Every structure is written in C-alpha cells, then in structure tokens.
Amino acid sequence: REKSKNVLQLISETLDRDLIILLRTIGEVAEDIGFKAYAVGGFVRDLLQKQKNLDLDIVVEGDGIIFAKQLVKTLGGRVRTHDRFKTANITLANGFKIDVATARLEYYEYPAALPTVELSSIKLDLYRRDFTINAMALQLNPALFGTLIDFFSCQNDLKDKLIKVLHNLSFVEDPSRILRAVRFEKRMDFKIARHTERLIHGAVKMDLFGKTNNPRIFTELKQIFEEENPILAIRRLADLELFQFLWPDLLPNLKIDRRFLHIIRQAQQAISWFHLLYLDEPIEPWRVYLLAIMARSRPRQIETFCERFQIHDHICRELIIQKLTADEIGNKLYGRIPEKNSEINQMLKNLTNEGLLYLMAIARKKEIKKTVSLYVTSLRNVQSLLNGDDLKKLGYIPGEQFKKMFSDITDARLDGLVKSREDEKQFILKHFPR
Ligand code: ATP
Structure with missing residues (x-):
C-alpha cells in the first residue's frame, strides 16, 4: 500500500527559496528528457522533521548520467560520472553538491506459472536502503512536485522515532548498517526498534562480521567519531558487544571501565575546545577517538586494526608515532x-593537533591539560621579532647558524629573558660571535 501525500507546504516553510528553485529545476530537466527524478534519503528524512540537510541525493528512473549531464548544461557547474554504477556527482557553480543515482528497472521472477513482475524501480531502490526513516522519496517532476512517496510506512517510524531495517537480511547484506543504526539512534535521540535490535544481536552471535574487512565499516566508524558527541554511540557499540569485533585483539585491555570512559570524555571535551578556538583549522576527530579508545593498546594492535580496515600505512605509522610520543610525554608531565x-x-x-588532543584526553592531572592548552593557544605561536635581514645587518652571514639563532631567541622570549627587538639584538650579540 503506497501512501503518498503532498508536502509542498512543508517544503516552502522549511527550505530556502534557492533550494526550492533547484528542486523544481531538477524535476523540469528530468521531465524534458522523459525521466522521473526524486530527492531521497537523509534529505527527505530531515525535511519531514523540518530540518535542513545540505546533502542532496537524487535518484533518477531512467539514466542518471544522461540526467546529470543535462542538469549541468542547464545550471552550469561540474559533473563526475561513474559509468559502472550509473551514478554522478555534481558540483554547482556556487559549490552546492548533488549526488545522482540511477534506479534501474528490475524484474522479479516468481516461481511456477506466475508472470514476471516489474517493480517500479524507485520502490526497489528505496527497499534496498538502510532504514525506513531513510527510505522515502520526494517526487520532483512538475506535475507531481512535492509528492512524498512512502511505501513502507516510514512516516510512522519517523513519528515514533524508530530505527527499523526494511528486511531481515539487511545486516547480513551490509553489516556496516549496524554502525549507522547506532549513529542515527544517538544523533537523533531515536530508538533502534526491538526487532531490528534482535537482528543486530543475531548478527553479532553469528559472528557475521568476524572476518569481514569491509572498508565501509571503518567509514561508518569514522562517521560516528565525526558526530558532535559520540560518547553515547561509543557506549552503545560496547553494549551491543561490537567492541570485540572492532578491536578483537584488545579484549584483555579493553574494559569499558571508569578510566576508559574518562579518557573518551576528555577526548570529546578537548575536541570541542579545539573547535571553539580554531573554527577554521581542520582536525580529524576520528584519530583522537581511535587513539583514546586504544589508549591501553600496543603499537602492534593498532597495526592490526589498520590492516584489517585497510587504513593506509602512512596514516597507521602516524597514529602510532603520535600515540607513543604523547604517552611518553604524558608520563613525564605526570611526574x-x-x-x-x-x-x-x-x-x-x-x-600534531590530534596528538595534542589525545594527550589532553589521557591526562591524569588538571595541570597537564593546562600545560597543553597553554602550548596550543600561545607558546607554539611565539616567534622572534628579528628577521633574517636584521641578523644580516648585525653582521652575521646567513646559513645553518640562523636557524639556531632564531630558535634561541624564541626560547629566550618564551622564558621572558628578552622582550623587545633591542633585547633580542643584545641577546644575539652576546651569545653568537661574529
Ligand atoms: P547524514 O545526515 O549523516 O548525511 P544520510 O542519511 O544522508 O545522513 P548518507 O551516509 O549520506 O546518510 O547516505 C545517504 C542515503 O543513502 C541514506 O539516507 C540511505 O538511504 C542510503 N544509505 C547510505 N548508506 C547505506 C547502506 N550502508 N545501506 C543502505 N543504504 C544506505
């Protein structure tokens, strides 16, 4: 039973004018070439909750690549196509991104004498998605613009705040959905539905992903670590007994005890603190959380984790170096x-920034955090007032020695031994013979 209703009102109340015009244009372009276009997934989910979502996923009944090229012809921008999956990524002139996928018509063979049934391709596309809340579509073609398509009573689940899979084999098909379920549950304050949770337990019991090294799993784990507050999700992963899968060789050390939770909490605080300070300096929170979770592990265990999820060698080495360095400094500072x-x-x-934040996470004394924060906010930015030209004017010849001079002046400034340019000159003349 298909339930459809028009949500034009909601669209005009929730979305910006430009976005509505874009959606209408998408529908018109599709109509012109005889295709049907739908907005799908998180965009529709968030719209129904009156929330903006700037990731626009479009599914086309027809050919997504032809459609994407046509849209870019109309609107400008760039398009990257992937012929094998008939998908395309569009970046409009103003930077807005649109992902386009193709819903292919497929035929269901019924056993015995029944005829082959053609399923509408959008229905099949939606049926293959992760959860009901993400399995609605919004018609964009002009005549039906704004019609919400809901085959699986998704709206009810959204209203009841439930995360539900579309069929029983969902986690067998793609175990990374378990991580997605946890992420959505905690981000939106929803609840994984009972039956779905039972399927998760089943998957864990069957050791469904005991051997899998599906890189999607790590992608989803990273997504969890990118959430504003991943602590509840991390706990939920532990409660669902997923830790023993994600970090199997850590088990003896990996206790969700008070110290563990404390480290994760401090990691979260350090990351928020850093974000507030440096809005435009990008960091990768996942590195901090991963190291925090693996705070009690050895390098070999980090290597195993990286190998399993196909994390590049150089990233793996960097993680290990940062951890060993920070651990050692943490001990020194404790003393x-x-x-x-x-x-x-x-x-x-x-x-690195991530290494510093990890150090704050494992800090066992307030003073250690204070020291790191002093370093991040001020000490590391201190520079000499003199430059190379000044040193030349003083009669020094450029070369290796300059480096040492600058670093000595900086140290002297840090320790309050020099304050002005004049102080710095005197300092240099005193310590470096011409
Ligand atoms: P977010 O707000 O985090 O971006 P989203 O729902 O847009 O949430 P994406 O990861 O961007 O999440 O995925 C877009 C859509 O693709 C989802 O809404 C879902 O319908 C579908 N999808 C993503 N991952 C899977 C998966 N592993 N299995 C099935 N469908 C998926």
Missing part, C-alpha cells in the same frame, strides 16, 4: 611540569 616555557615547547613540538 613534573617543566617550569620553563621553552622546555614545554621543546617537549610538545613534535605532536
């Missing part, structure tokens, strides 16, 4: 916080 700022700089200079 003694250096008095001299220059010493703090020296200690922390080899850590």
